[in-house]
Amino acid sequence: MKVCKFGGSSLADANQVRKVCGIVGKDRERKIVVVSAPGKINDDDIKITDLLIDCAEKKKKGADFSEALNKIIRKYRNIAEGFGLGNEIIEAIAADLNKRLDAQDLSDEEFMDSMKAAGEDNSAKLVAQCLCSIGLKAKYVSPKEAGLILSVENGSVKVPESSYRAMKSALRADEIIVFPGFFGFSPKGRVVTFPRGGSDITGAILAAAVGAEVYENFTDVDYIYTVSPRTVKNPKPIYSITYNEMRELSYSGFSVLHDEALLPAEKAGIPIHLLNTNNPDHGGTIISGEKNQSDVITGIACNKDFIGITMYKRLMNKEIGFLKKLMDIFYEEGVSIEHLPTSIDSVSVIVKQENIGGKLEKIVGRIESELEVDELMVDKNIALVAIVGENMNNRIGILARICSAISDQYINIIVVCQGASQNNIIIGVKNNDSENAVKALYKAFIL
Numbered sequence: 171m172k173v174c175k176f177g178g179s180s181l182a183d184a185n186q187v188r189k190v191c192g193i194v195g196k197d198r199e200r201k202i203v204v205v206s207a208p209g210k211i212n213d214d215d216i217k218i219t220d221l222l223i224d225c226a227e228k229k230k231k232g233a234d235f236s237e238a239l240n241k242i243i244r245k246y247r248n249i250a251e252g253f254g255l256g257n258e259i260i261e262a263i264a265a266d267l268n269k270r271l272d273a274q275d276l277s278d279e280e281f282m283d284s285m286k287a288a289g290e291d292n293s294a295k296l297v298a299q300c301l302c303s304i305g306l307k308a309k310y311v312s313p314k315e316a317g318l319i320l321s322v323e324n325g326s327v328k329v330p331e332s333s334y335r336a337m338k339s340a341l342r343a344d345e346i347i348v349f350p351g352f353f354g355f356s357p358k359g360r361v362v363t364f365p366r367g368g369s370d371i372t373g374a375i376l377a378a379a380v381g382a383e384v385y386e387n388f389t390d391v392d393y394i395y396t397v398s399p400r401t402v403k404n405p406k407p408i409y410s411i412t413y414n415e416m417r418e419l420s421y422s423g424f425s426v427l428h429d430e431a432l433l434p435a436e437k438a439g440i441p442i443h444l445l446n447t448n449n450p451d452h453g454g455t456i457i458s459g460e461k462n463q464s465d466v467i468t469g470i471a472c473n474k475d476f477i478g479i480t481m482y483k484r485l486m487n488k489e490i491g492f493l494k495k496l497m498d499i500f501y502e503e504g505v506s507i508e509h510l511p512t513s514i515d516s517v518s519v520i521v522k523q524e525n526i527g528g529k530l531e532k533i534v535g536r537i538e539s540e541l542e543v544d545e546l547m548v549d550k551n552i553a554l555v556a557i558v559g560e561n562m563n564n565r566i567g568i569l570a571r572i573c574s575a576i577s578d579q580y581i582n583i584i585v586v587c588q589g590a591s592q593n594n595i596i597i598g599v600k601n602n603d604s605e606n607a608v609k610a611l612y613k614a615f616i617l
């Protein structure tokens with residue numbers, strides 16, 4: 171059995187949904203179909219999830235949300251009309267959205283989760299009807315019915331083993347199951363969403379639960395590329411990549427697949443086949459536990475907008491508990507740390523600019539007063555370039571080649587971090603230099 175997941179661009183309008191139905195109908199093994207909410211038709215369009223967030227925020231503020239709500243309903247209606255479906259499905263979707271908007275007993279977070287989840291939930295109901303309209307036997311299954319119960323620990327969503335067991339028996343059917351991505355339920359029956367782009371995670375969880383032969387993830391590109399096509403024109407594709415490499419690259423900026431989708435698939439040993447809805451019979455990247463490519467570097471990713479907080483304190487290396495106290499400040503302020511390069515008397519804390527937001531001043535003040543540092547510097551607008559490849563492990567000279575490729579472009583390296591597994595090297599440069607740094611590394615290692 172195959173589990174396949176279709177992203178927002180594959181469901182943006184009736185034309186795209188028709189391609190999805192064709193792909194599902196072509197292979198009887200495609201028994202479970204996970205769907206995102208309809209995405210953008212073009213660059214000027216707005217994703218349904220973003221419209222739902224807008225609607226929810228306006229409702230909370232007591233502002234007029236009718237324009238956003240109408241846009242959402244119009245998008246679903248266009249798809250339904252393209253398949254000649256009657257008005258009942260649109261009436262049901264409108265009623266569902268209004269019910270969610272009127273819910274009284276939810277916290278702000280629960281209300282927002284319920285609204286965001288409406289995008290995929292109604293998408294799954296609609297796609298099930300589209301599949302039936304072309305003569306396939308399909309049914310919508312809700313995450314609650316299937317037993318996708320989630321727990322939230324330290325701000326991140328976890329899937330307990332009991333959910334996998336429940337879903338294994340619930341997801342047996344003669345019909346094709348159409349399942350909404352992006353959300354599950356708390357033990358108390360409240361909607362809990364995954365992070366943005368989280369339908370990829372749902373697909374991986376379902377594939378692991380049913381022990382699928384493959385998890386097919388349909389998107390709008392033929393391959394995962396060695397470097398972003400936005401930075402380098404026609405970059406070399408990646409034909410096969412390991413789970414670990416993909417996790418590093420996804421986390422570091424490759425937006426094609428959510429990094430949290432890798433772990434459930436890896437744990438269950440299920441390969442992920444990334445395919446293009448618009449070109450389903452060609453191309454594709456396989457993500458699995460096997461390393462087939464011989465290249466030293468598998469891919470280069472880049473994420474912008476980090477902040478480095480660097481502090482100096484004489485004899486820091488002798489002060490037992492210094493790092494603990496520093497970590498405690500970030501923990502107490504609820505800010506996640508990305509990297510922590512150290513030397514004898516100095517340490518830098520690298521965090522995402524969006525995660526620290528308005529807390530920067532407070533954190534800097536606390537470090538200065540509670541840790542009594544001699545000097546403190548804040549470096550904004552840092553980009554982290556991740557050079558990833560399992561074949562780097564134990565190779566001599568990779569870092570030297572990276573540094574010379576970068577210095578040949580007269581780019582200053584602010585920081586260097588190497589993962590303990592030696593599968594990745596991360597270099598920090600200024601945001602403005604990051605594209606040239608990526609191009610130089612691509613030329614040096616991949617071209």
Ligand code: ASP
Nearest residue numbers: 206219352366367368369
């Ligand atoms: N619709 C959600 C988002 O836009 C989840 C997904 O598409 O995977 O983030």
